[in-house]
Amino acid sequence: MPDVQDTTADWTLREIRQQPLTLRETQKLIDGEGGRIDAFLKPLLARKELRMILAGAGTSAFIGDSLAPFLSRVLGRSVEAIATTDIVSAPHLYLRREAPTLLISFGRSGNSPESSAAIDLADRMIGETYHLIVTCNADGALARLAGPRIATLVLPEATHDRAFAMTSSFTAMMLTALRVLGGPGGAQAATAAIADAIVDLIEGEEDRAARLAAQGFERAVFLGSGVLAGVAREAALKLMELSDGAVATCFDTSLGFRHGPKTFITDRTLAVMFVSSDPLTRRYDRDLLTELLKDGKCGMVIAISTREESCETIRISALEDASDAELALAYIVPAQLLAYQWSLKLGLDPDSPNRSGTVNRVVQGVEIHRPAA
Known part of the structure; x- marks a missing residue:
């Protein structure tokens, strides 16, 4: 493209x-x-x-x-x-x-x-x-x-x-x-590398996103730690928004997920892990990937990573030396594509997915109250 x-x-x-x-x-x-x-x-x-x-x-x-x-x-x-x-x-x-x-x-x-x-x-x-x-x-x-x-x-x-x-x-x-x-430091070259990686992602991942959306999952959990915890939260919101709430979503960190939220997993759940570039954090990410695969309870487990992982992997090999803050800019794109394709699969208009009209592009209905002195 x-x-x-x-x-x-x-x-x-x-x-x-x-x-x-x-x-x-x-x-x-x-x-x-x-x-x-x-x-x-x-x-x-x-x-x-x-x-x-x-x-x-x-x-x-x-x-x-x-x-x-x-x-x-x-x-x-x-x-x-x-x-x-x-x-x-x-x-x-x-x-x-x-x-x-x-x-x-x-x-x-x-x-x-x-x-x-x-x-x-x-x-x-x-x-x-x-x-x-x-x-x-x-x-x-x-x-x-x-x-x-x-x-x-x-x-x-x-x-x-x-x-x-x-x-x-x-x-x-x-x-x-x-x-x-x-x-x-090195901003122009780094941004160019991220942009190039996103070009490759879009060219290679639109079909995968459509395939995943067509599999009929009822839930999706997005996992990431450190910088990527915020990306996981954004990915969960994107799918919730574009599915008009039809797909239940949640987000957590690799270590936090075991403390109760793991009960979210069913055989109709898609789990997506944003794998960190930090060597220590990545070990915890991989531990949870291994655990989810071993449990055999999750409908499907996917990793978004700069390296090949133990499950199906959306690999961004061109950014192996990037920080998690820079990887975040590329990692979110497959999640955006997934949310878009899921919206289409549900028969929604991705540009305006909320059928009830109660949620708006720019929030409405907020009355600002002045705090007491």
């Missing part, structure tokens, strides 16, 4: 397929804006007392879940992932007046009510607040915010997914956070 935007399919598939292109274009934007963003961030990151929070709602929150442990290690400081939905519903638990805070907000549309409310609460309840905003919509509420303590990155227009489910917006915003916060 050429590395160009697809114009023949519905929006969901087009936006999955366009990710090699949108990642390259996002990297170009980061390169061009690097000086401005670095000038904003460098003095802040030099402050040891600065608190860093990665925030978003739904899929946007899972960017923080994925990257917080990686960025904590790279930056040598605590980086927290707190969903805007948690901040807004219980700000007194998450915001500290005495702690200077950099709030990094992710939003595809930038119009979710919790996104704006979280920023407003942070400004009112914290003595010194700074904002780095990453959004895909130049016309959204987040993109319109301005001020001396705000830096905004509006990503290429194509990343503003038109379909219901976030796909290219997720990977573009994750790449942006990884590059601007995690350091630019």
Whole structure:
């Protein structure tokens, strides 16, 4: 498949397929804006007392879940992932007046009510607040915010997914956070390698995704540890969304799964393991793969890995030296394809899968309540 935007399919598939292109274009934007963003961030990151929070709602929150442990290690400081939905519903638990805070907000549309409310609460309840905003919509509420303590990155227009489910917006915003916060070393070459790997994945895995969706599984569990725990959560949400809840999904870590959630497994369950590149973490991933195969209770076990595993493997061999944070950008693509094909198998419209109309592309029905002083 050429590395160009697809114009023949519905929006969901087009936006999955366009990710090699949108990642390259996002990297170009980061390169061009690097000086401005670095000038904003460098003095802040030099402050040891600065608190860093990665925030978003739904899929946007899972960017923080994925990257917080990686960025904590790279930056040598605590980086927290707190969903805007948690901040807004219980700000007194998450915001500290005495702690200077950099709030990094992710939003595809930038119009979710919790996104704006979280920023407003942070400004009112914290003595010194700074904002780095990453959004895909130049016309959204987040993109319109301005001020001396705000830096905004509006990503290429194509990343503003038109379909219901976030796909290219997720990977573009994750790449942006990884590059601007995690350091630019070798960024262009690394992003190009990830984009090339995704091209190969899309060319090779669409048929497998259709085959898996056709097998009639009733449940799916996605497993990953460290950075990949957030990816597993996003994969579970994608399938839940695009199946309109018809497929029961869950997510867990390789070690956590044995502590009760393993009861989710039946002979009608598909288990998908995101295998870590970290040697220690990978051993725990492989232990659970071996256990699931030995148990013989799971309908099917699949690994997504840079190496051949003991079960059917979606192998991404070109990224064997990549970190889990970079692998996340490629690993999510087979899960997106699976969710898309499952949606079709169920007779749904992947661009608008919720038949009841009670779940929307941009969340509706949220009334923001002002906390007591």
